[in-house]
Amino acid sequence: MILSSIEQAIGTELAGEDQGAARAAAAYSRSRYTMGRRGLLVVSWIAPVVLVVAWELLAQAGWLSPQVLPAPSKVVRTAFKLLLSGSLLNDLGVSMLRAAAGFAIGGGVGFALGTLVGFSRIAHALIDRSVQMVRAIPFLALVPLVIVWFGVGEAEKIFLVSLGVAFPIYINTTLGIRQVDPKLLELGRVQGLGTWQLIRRIILPGALPSILTGVRYSLATAWLALVVAETIGAQSGLGFLAMDAREFLRTDVIVLTIVIYALIGVAADSIARLLERRLLAWHPNYGDATR
Amino acid sequence: MTLHAIPIRTSPAVVVSGLRRSYGARTVIDKLDLRIERGEFVALLGESGCGKTTLLRALAGLDPIQSGRIDAPRRPAVVFQEHRLLPWENLWRNVSLGLDGDDARQRAAAALVEVGLGERLEDWPRNLSGGQAQRVALARALVQEPELLLLDEPFAALDALTRIRMHVLVKELVARHCPGVLLVTHDVDEAIALADRILVMREGAIASEHRAGNRGGAAANRAKLLLELGVLTGQQAV
Numbered sequence: 001m002i003l004s005s006i007e008q009a010i011g012t013e014l015a016g017e018d019q020g021a022a023r024a025a026a027a028y029s030r031s032r033y034t035m036g037r038r039g040l041l042v043v044s045w046i047a048p049v050v051l052v053v054a055w056e057l058l059a060q061a062g063w064l065s066p067q068v069l070p071a072p073s074k075v076v077r078t079a080f081k082l083l084l085s086g087s088l089l090n091d092l093g094v095s096m097l098r099a100a101a102g103f104a105i106g107g108g109v110g111f112a113l114g115t116l117v118g119f120s121r122i123a124h125a126l127i128d129r130s131v132q133m134v135r136a137i138p139f140l141a142l143v144p145l146v147i148v149w150f151g152v153g154e155a156e157k158i159f160l161v162s163l164g165v166a167f168p169i170y171i172n173t174t175l176g177i178r179q180v181d182p183k184l185l186e187l188g189r190v191q192g193l194g195t196w197q198l199i200r201r202i203i204l205p206g207a208l209p210s211i212l213t214g215v216r217y218s219l220a221t222a223w224l225a226l227v228v229a230e231t232i233g234a235q236s237g238l239g240f241l242a243m244d245a246r247e248f249l250r251t252d253v254i255v256l257t258i259v260i261y262a263l264i265g266v267a268a269d270s271i272a273r274l275l276e277r278r279l280l281a282w283h284p285n286y287g288d289a290t291r
Numbered sequence: 292m293t294l295h296a297i298p299i300r301t302s303p304a305v306v307v308s309g310l311r312r313s314y315g316a317r318t319v320i321d322k323l324d325l326r327i328e329r330g331e332f333v334a335l336l337g338e339s340g341c342g343k344t345t346l347l348r349a350l351a352g353l354d355p356i357q358s359g360r361i362d363a364p365r366r367p368a369v370v371f372q373e374h375r376l377l378p379w380e381n382l383w384r385n386v387s388l389g390l391d392g393d394d395a396r397q398r399a400a401a402a403l404v405e406v407g408l409g410e411r412l413e414d415w416p417r418n419l420s421g422g423q424a425q426r427v428a429l430a431r432a433l434v435q436e437p438e439l440l441l442l443d444e445p446f447a448a449l450d451a452l453t454r455i456r457m458h459v460l461v462k463e464l465v466a467r468h469c470p471g472v473l474l475v476t477h478d479v480d481e482a483i484a485l486a487d488r489i490l491v492m493r494e495g496a497i498a499s500e501h502r503a504g505n506r507g508g509a510a511a512n513r514a515k516l517l518l519e520l521g522v523l524t525g526q527q528a529v
Binding site (some may be wrong): 189280 | 351366373389416431
């Protein structure tokens with residue numbers, strides 16, 4: 001009698017446990033279901049938002065000196081003020097122009113040399129070793145020399161950006177051309193393509209994924225080179241804005257320029273990604289080409 | 292197996308005489324003579340390394356000739372074992388590779404219709420199955436209107452059923468376009484199914500020649516070929 005009641009008790013307890021586990025499992029699977037991708041997206045934003053809010057609260061409470069880190073709201077207000085006065089857009093424009101000029105020059109030189117070396121064994125023998133040797137220098141180490149050559153001016157900044165851009169483009173162009181499937185080149189010959197047709201329809205498209213990787217990488221280097229060049233000395237541009245603000249301990253302006261640099265970096269990367277998706281629609285790793 | 296009448300043409304698709312090719316000390320092709328008429332389907336059988344692919348590459352103009360002559364009226368078209376479609380071009384552009392003129396798209400489209408892919412002109416190669424891709428490769432070769440069509444084991448990577456479908460299609464297309472065909476293959480049954488004439492190559496030379504429709508039919512032909520290729524011994528063949 002007693003035994004059986006104990007047994008019963010254990011039985012119900014076990015059953016209870018089982019039920020609990022089942023409920024937990026159901027809850028788990030339900031939470032996984034409702035969480036989905038959007039839920040995870042929301043979760044991923046929790047930490048950054050909490051950080052900014054904490055920063056704001058600490059600054060408001062006076063725990064953070066405005067000279068160390070101004071409140072985010074203060075940075076936003078400064079951004080509006082500078083936008084309205086027109087000076088922010090002006091400096092931003094100057095910086096973008098420098099980056100674009102440097103990118104065009106460096107990218108052009110890198111692509112031209114890369115193509116030449118990719119196609120010609122003689123050009124490879126002549127040029128590649130020297131380029132690889134120069135590439136071993138971290139290009140920012142050349143800054144003092146570049147200043148001696150060009151002084152502190154537009155030429156120096158554009159030169160530095162071009163230098164940063166040329167190498168990644170060069171390397172990836174050469175690599176891309178060399179990696180074109182020799183079987184496809186053979187096919188081109190069998191189909192009777194001339195040299196120009198072979199380049200246009202087989203070699204360049206085949207090298208494009210690699211070239212675009214170079215473009216994406218070099219966008220980051222271009223931006224880095226620009227920040228360094230503008231921080232060293234400038235009469236206009238974002239870097240000038242930051243250095244000028246430093247003189248007056250305007251940390252709000254400094255933080256603003258840092259944020260803008262970051263935003264432009266992100267924008268440049270998305271443009272490069274968009275290019276990849278468009279130009280490499282055929283490629284299984286990039287495009288989403290279905291019928 | 293039905294007997295194929297070989298169409299009589301004034302000009303052969305290709306004439307090879309005294310072809311020799313060696314890599315270093317190793318002679319891969321030695322004093323080889325071959326003549327393929329237009330409209331004639333020739334299969335080339337042989338073990339790996341007997342020189343049959345080397346011969347095909349020489350005919351395609353992919354390897355330089357060391358000595359001997361290859362006389363072909365025009366550049367031959369080739370279908371390789373892999374489809375070799377350009378992944379960055381859609382189907383009609385792939386097929387029109389090497390075509391000049393304003394009607395390139397029309398001609399490519401017509402060729403794709405012939406291989407049963409007329410609905411997919413704008414599709415990408417990566418959306419095709421192996422058999423479909425090989426059909427596009429066939430269209431790309433035939434759109435050139437070649438007088439000599441070289442097939443380098445084009446069906447070897449396909450599954451058995453797809454291969455049979457391809458055999459039917461190839462036969463049909465060859466009958467319509469009438470090029471001379473040289474099919475390099477390992478597959479005795481494939482050679483028997485498709486060819487008017489079967490050549491067995493050994494050590495860089497053509498060891499024997501068989502015509503389709505011999506006395507005894509396909510089975511006898513098959514046994515004889517397997518015997519020659521060293522797959523069967525004499526007793527097994529009997």
